[in-house]
Amino acid sequence: MNEQELQQLVEHISITVFRKPFRHCATFNRRLRTAGGRYxxxxxNLDFNPLVLELHGPDELEKVVKHELCHYHLHLDGRGYQHRDADFRRLLKESGGSRFVKDLRQVGEVAPPKWLYGCSACGQMYPRKRRINLKKYVCGKCKGKLRLKIE
Known part of the structure; x- marks a missing residue:
């Protein structure tokens, strides 16, 4: 799907589902990492992550388009357009848009844990991405003292 087809898809969904025209630009944005789209x-204007289409197909992209169009139309109408607003949640439910996009990370993209802690009493291991305060935390299994393990 190219950007012109995306623009047509967004305009079509806007007219058929929301019964209002979409008068701005819809583009693909490869810099989006975890979000499916952005208003x-x-x-x-609307940006969409092309990985949604590549990884999950056109049905998931359509749900993301509906989600972003909810933000678009509510904001232009002067109503609550944020995720926490009742107007947004109601319109999202009525339109059939997705509240969250499916996972867009590639296999192996998750960083391995940088820190490894172990309990001195029971030996339970705790891999962590960030350092923790050993004076503040104890083992969740036996309440023993935690120690930094060196690999």
């Missing part, structure tokens, strides 16, 4: 408050 720009100032320009009213």
């Amino acid at each position: 720009h408050l100032n320009s009213h």
Whole structure:
């Protein structure tokens, strides 16, 4: 799917589902990492992550388009357009959009844990990405003292 087809898809969904025209630009943005799409408050343009289409197909992309169009139409109408607003949640449910996008990370993309802690009493291991305060935390299994393990 190219950007022109994406623009047509967004305009079509806007007219058929929301019964309002979409008068701005819809583009693919490869810099989006975990989000499926983005609504720009100032320009009213929409960005979509092409990985949604590549990994999960056109049905999931359609749900993301509906989600972003909920932000778009509610903001232009002067109603609650944020995720926490009742207007947004109601319109999202009515339109059939997805609340969250499916996982977009590639296999092996998750960073391995940097720190490894172990309990001195029971030997339970705790891999962590960030350092923890050993004076503040204890083992969740036996309440023993934690120690930094050196690999």
